[in-house]
Amino acid sequence: MDVDVKKILRNQILFSAASESVISHAAGVIRFVEYQTRDPIYYQGDPRSPLVMVIKGQLRASTVSEYGVEAPFKVINPGEVAGILAILGRSPSPLNVAAVKTSLIGILNRADARTLLQEPSVSPALNSVLASEFRRIVEQDATQAPSRADSRISALIEASYNVIKESGSGIIELPDQVTIAAMVKVSRETVSRVLKTLERRGMISKEGRRIRVLDSVALHKLATG
Template sequence: MRVSGASETGHETYFSHVKAGQSFGESAIVLNTPLLASLAALTTGVVGVISRARTRELFLDPSVADALLAILSAKLHRAVHGQSTLSPPGAYSRVYAVINAVLTENTDIAQALIELPNQTAIAIAANVSRETVSRAMKSLMQRGAVVKE
């Protein structure tokens, strides 16, 4: 699922992806604020929803609080790293940085193939057009760095 929000100009701003087993919205519950982002399903899946009241009850359990701290710390780390993705001046460099971030998140050595986000999601994350992502991916495929199935 893609997590994004709208900028002041109305353009979609990519924040991250939520994968199977991950959570979304816990910081809004902790801070007692509205969600500042929305989720969009990129594939078919099952989503669980827990009410704010029930979630607050769960947060009182020390083991849940420890897990929450770990989740929020990891999200902060990814957010800081994500900002550095937008730092390279070249469009292709930003696309490659987004792809590299996906590869870095998937550290399971046993996994031979890693499914990348679709080109639109990469474009939003890199702040480039989908066509630029397509050209960058073609360049990576020509060099043998990426294989399309």
């Protein structure tokens, strides 16, 4: 069994170049657990979230807003790890992690993980993992910029709507798109795209520069998302 565990560890990105003594140490403290589809591994805010390595299957990391809306963050595939940033930062997990399908997971508690991550033979792989994570966050942040624009523009509409909703008309007179763009710090083209998206999703209807709010609940969720 020990030989099998060592082989499994060698197939993990984090321990692929680790020394034999490190592999032996990890083999002695790691435990393996099989999770079924949708089983939680650990939750957002968990101060003892472990280091998780995917042997087989797939995990999903996500966050949940204060309104209970889940936002997928990333998937973790065989050979990959989760939980490193919280362990290094000695902080609660910022993510929920759960199984996408039946998965075999290797788990190291925080104390053992921290000891192993300090080993010189693990450092190059750790640096690579952290660099990849940083690059993925930057790329994801760039691709989510339109979503933030959606929220800002929706918040602007909602603020105007809240002023006039007691009249019962639900009709807002907005500034022109150039002015809106300047107010929320996006391009005019982005304003046009977002308004068309909101209309297509049934949240608003456009009547020239006037907007009628059709679904204030959905608009609020988007504005606060």
